[in-house]
Amino acid sequence: MNKLAESLNGLGEWLVNNLVQMSVELLILAALVAAVILFFKIKSPALRHLFCCLILAKPVVTFLIASPISLYWFLHPAPEPEPEPVPVVRQVQVPVMPTRMPATTMHRPRFVKSNTIPAPAPEPSFLDIIDSYGICAAIWLAIASVLLIRFIAGFIYICIIKRKAQLIRHGELYDILQNVGNEIKTVPRANIGITDDDCGPVLAGILSPLILMPEKLLKHLSTHQLRLIIAHELIHVKRMDNLVLVIQRLAEIFLFFHPVVWLCGRVMRNDAEAACDNAVLALYGNSADYAESLLRVAEAREKLSRRLLVNTFAAAESDFSKRVKRIARGKPVKM
Numbered sequence: 526m527n528k529l530a531e532s533l534n535g536l537g538e539w540l541v542n543n544l545v546q547m548s549v550e551l552l553i554l555a556a557l558v559a560a561v562i563l564f565f566k567i568k569s570p571a572l573r574h575l576f577c578c579l580i581l582a583k584p585v586v587t588f589l590i591a592s593p594i595s596l597y598w599f600l601h602p603a604p605e606p607e608p609e610p611v612p613v614v615r616q617v618q619v620p621v622m623p624t625r626m627p628a629t630t631m632h633r634p635r636f637v638k639s640n641t642i643p644a645p646a647p648e649p650s651f652l653d654i655i656d657s658y659g660i661c662a663a664i665w666l667a668i669a670s671v672l673l674i675r676f677i678a679g680f681i682y683i684c685i686i687k688r689k690a691q692l693i694r695h696g697e698l699y700d701i702l703q704n705v706g707n708e709i710k711t712v713p714r715a716n717i718g719i720t721d722d723d724c725g726p727v728l729a730g731i732l733s734p735l736i737l738m739p740e741k742l743l744k745h746l747s748t749h750q751l752r753l754i755i756a757h758e759l760i761h762v763k764r765m766d767n768l769v770l771v772i773q774r775l776a777e778i779f780l781f782f783h784p785v786v787w788l789c790g791r792v793m794r795n796d797a798e799a800a801c802d803n804a805v806l807a808l809y810g811n812s813a814d815y816a817e818s819l820l821r822v823a824e825a826r827e828k829l830s831r832r833l834l835v836n837t838f839a840a841a842e843s844d845f846s847k848r849v850k851r852i853a854r855g856k857p858v859k860m
Contacts, residue, residue, distance in 0.1 A: 530654035537658030540665055547584045548783050555580050555785045570799035571764075577789040577796070578769050581776040588779050672778045683729045690718030690737055698743075698751065702736070705756045708808065711763045717755070719743070726754055726822065728761045731768050742825045750818035753805055760801040769793065798848060806852070816849045 558576045567573060655663075693699045693716075702717045715734040725737045736758045746754065761767070773790050780786045806812055823845040 527648065527651065527654055530651050530659055533659035533662045534654070534656055535658075537656075537660070537662030537665075540662055541658060543588075544780070547587055548780065550587075551580065551584050551780070551783060551785055554583060555789070570796035570803065574769075574793055574796035574800055577793045578772065580789050581786065581793075582772055584780055585772055585775050668781055669778050672774075672781060676774050676778065686720055686722055686724060686737060687718070687729055687735055689722075690720040690735065692716060692718045692735075697748070698738070701748070701752050702755055702759075705752055705759055709756065709759050709763060711759045713762070715759060715762045726758060728758045728767060731765070731771070734762045734767070739825065742822065745821045745825050746818060749814060750821065753809060753815050753818050754822065756805050756808060757801050760804045761797070764797070764800065766797050766801075769797070795847070799851065802848060802852060812852045816852045819845050819849050819852075 558580055561567070562573060562576065567576075693702075698717060698719075702715070706714060713732065713734065715728070715736055717736040717738060719740050720737045721740055722737075723739055725739050726742065727737050729735050729737055736755065743751070773793060776786050777790060802815070805815060809815070
């Protein structure tokens with residue numbers, strides 16, 4: 526327990542010294558970006574999303590490089606140990622004592638050796654060793670662990686859904702995917718699968734993206750509406766929104782106490798959906814059909830109990846009412 530308390534104290538001191546500096550830099554950077562957006566009156570969701578991503582990427586990269594568990598340890602070779610200084614030997618003249626002992630030393634009292642052993646001092650307890658730095662480290666570890674477990678659970682849940690999904694390799698749905706993919710020119714190429722879970726439509730994966738379409742949703746959409754929905758998901762693939770979502774989740778884990786992190790996360794989710802909606806409208810037009818397709822998706826989604834896990838590691842659809850109102854309001858804002 527004593528070693529644990531000392532480790533928490535050391536971790537807490539490192540966290541306070543580094544996270545405080547990162548938090549101040551993050552606040553200043555967010556203020557500068559907000560000033561630029563307001564001064565130049567930037568209304569493009571894609572550009573605002575890019576700015577917010579840069580805000581969150583900076584502390585994440587700094588934390589991963591500077592932390593004791595840095596992922597880039599191989600970039601920083603261990604410094605060579607400095608040679609120890611050679612001790613200087615000085616010659617000291619020792620005075621010679623007289624050979625004749627004083628008479629007083631002849632009658633020294635004899636001391637009797639005692640067999641009693643002194644009791645060892647009690648070891649300090651865990652609460653005696655841990656300080657304010659250690660308490661801060663314990664609180665940070667507890668909250669960050671909960672968020673990390675939620676992140677991992679979302680990843681595992683998405684992997685299970687992908688494994689259970691029926692991959693489509695032919696048919697009308699596959700032809701729509703190929704045609705829309707050729708028009709958008711997505712890299713990497715995405716696949717599409719049908720699932721029984723009420724989790725979509727959702728884009729899962731980064732290197733091998735898979736569009737998950739609920740089976741009952743296909744009954745409520747026409748061929749043109751399916752084209753619009755698939756185009757929206759493929760634009761997520763082209764923008765690498767799932768990779769950006771991972772950076773956002775890591776920032777929320779490391780800097781969960783910073784309000785700028787959660788504000789940027791909310792703005793990024795809304796702007797990512799708005800940027801994809803704008804791209805679909807710019808490609809196909811007809812905002813009425815697209816708004817109706819979003820309404821059909823919202824009506825088909827009845828069970829939302831596992832949406833929390835899906836949103837942790839995949840770009841899930843959300844805020845349908847806000848998106849429909851924005852689409853019906855007028856022309857999309859280009860970048």
